Amino acid sequence: MALGADRSIHVETDKETQPLAVAKILHMLAKKEKPDIVLLGKQAIDDDCNQTGQLVAGFLGWPQATFASKVEIAEDHKTMNVTREVDSGLETLKLVLPSVITCDLRLNEPRFAKLKDIMAARKKPIEKITPEELGISMEPRIRILSVDEPPVRPPGVKLDSLDALVAKLKEHGFIQSN
Secondary structure, three states: OOOOOEEEEEEEOOOOOHHHHHHHHHHHHHHOOOEEEEEEEOOOOOOOOOHHHHHHHHHHOOOEEEEEEEEOOOOOOOOEEEEEEOOEEEEEEEEEEEEEEEOHHOOOOOOOHHHHHHHOOOOOOOOEEEEOOOHOOOOOOOOOOOOOOOOOOOOOOOOOOOOHHHHHHHOOOOOOOO
């Protein structure tokens, strides 16, 4: 809040959070708050899922842009251009507002709050609610059954020539002789 927000909403729970429940919470908050843009990170750091933004967009029926590295709002505030990173380079999408964006780390240059702004932020309102107040169940829908180490790979072999490589590939059945 020291970087410019006027108020905040803190959703409190002591239960495990999973992408579906978080998306339902954000959906309900977006319906209540009516923002032009719902901006999320591209994936969670705890479970490495990349689901919440897409789920929120689906629940709201809003267009979405994922992996955004640049966002430009049109002068009329009705559309925006979102540049996103794809395997072949950059892609620019034009979205109608309201929209959901998941951002890439290149979207923002971090800013640091000034002490004066940090002190002023302490006076800004923080609304505290629970998922249950929004009608959202936090009951886990995913259960981790096990986490296993990958099998140990045999050590690699260094070969001295192309002929040795071809012979090794034939030996393992990766290529056949004519």
